[in-house]
Amino acid sequence: MPDSLKSAANGALEPFDRFVETILSFDCDRATRDAFRRLAYRISAEPGESMRLDDSRDSIVFMASGAAKLVAHVSDDRQQVVAFHFAGDLVSVPQRNAHAYELCALTHSVALAFPAAAYMALADAEPALLRTMIDRTLLALNRSREKSVALGRKTAPERVTGFIASMADRIGTREGAGCTIRLPMSRRDIADSLGLTIETVSRQFTDLRGEGVIETSGRSAVRVPNLAALRARAAGPNGPAD
Amino acid sequence: MPDSLKSAANGALEPFDRFVETILSFDCDRATRDAFRRLAYRISAEPGESMRLDDSRDSIVFMASGAAKLVAHVSDDRQQVVAFHFAGDLVSVPQRNAHAYELCALTHSVALAFPAAAYMALADAEPALLRTMIDRTLLALNRSREKSVALGRKTAPERVTGFIASMADRIGTREGAGCTIRLPMSRRDIADSLGLTIETVSRQFTDLRGEGVIETSGRSAVRVPNLAALRARAAGPNGPAD
């Protein structure tokens, strides 16, 4: 498949153009932009495929299109999805150390990868970009903290409800008081993200369906008739924590 | 207690001097340094006390001395310790939103707090500082991800062993192949950090003691005769994940 066709599917934009538009959206001088272009390498991956990164050093990955999961491998039969990422996201993937991290495509994805050290060296010349990096890293940190709270202190029903609410915010399409979501990840991915098993996730979906909080059609489509009702359930039986 | 005495206990260094030494350790011009000094407000807290931050906006807190826990409150009877922080750490504390976050002293602590937005505005003039901020935020992100892995996919024995190994690295004093740790946090704090109950944590300590992996004296002193043996246990029965 020629690149021209692929970029047409992505809104007629080359991955690097999308990167410039999303990340270098300040007054970035031409030389710097070209330096980033030379540093970047293009990655595309099909569903289930791992994004081939240089795992001998930290990487920074810009998701030009698609959806991916960042997975930490604990042992052969245990893995934890640390985060989900979608088009426009900037993902920091650490060099393999204590746990092996892997960025794995959920749908057909195109991304740009950079060696983190060289990327940061370039960014040093552009304070505006450094600010963007901080803001995005802080966003990732806050999401990660919220995940810790869920994994450490929430029940299975709360985790699943919270997950659906979060996906509604990130990739749902609003419809009045409700929302429709096309989930790109499998029940296993959801389970590995929430620290549960596929069976438990499935049972929670069934319960939510029974209570009319969600409707499903097929494996991936979820409709939330009333977002407020969903969020109320996600906070637990006592309501919001303040 | 006059400030002069307190700073003497902290190695004869005022909190702000410690901040300059640790964070503004690049060639920072005088005007900027003074601007940071005017922006900072000094906080000191005794064990169990919450650090009084302006919770209407994000804060950046520099721990000049002591130890603290960053706690997310889920409901009255459920809380999650999101991170522990020690002298020299820079903590990003979000404005209260979904969950109420609180930075709470474990030992007598002195800190400098800044409104995050104003702090970042000042930092914009100093790329070297922005880099420091990114590096430290990434460190926090990686620690948070590792916590997610532990909370989502590790057993109680693995979590407790991993916790002790982590504390050995951060605040332990090496002694040949071993290490001695003075834990500033209670069993409850450990439990709230690991997503367990105090009883489970206590039982794990008892087991580790029985197997000779740790020795304890009093409530807070832990000696690890062999750090390698501890780390081997922390990785789980299958050994490291690669």
Next chain:
DNA sequence: CGCGCACTTGAACATGGTCAAAGGGCGTGG
């Protein structure tokens, strides 16, 4: 020195996991 609170220990219980099997979406090939 003695009191209180943190910690430890024990026994019953529950949430979610494991094991097993049936059902159904969705891609493939006819």
Next chain:
DNA sequence: CCACGCCCTTTGACCATGTTCAAGTGCGCG
């Protein structure tokens, strides 16, 4: 276009890890 079949998902029954509830122990502060 429809039928087949794989594999993801759902459902059910049993089980285990960690929680809950309850009682005892001892560290450390006043």
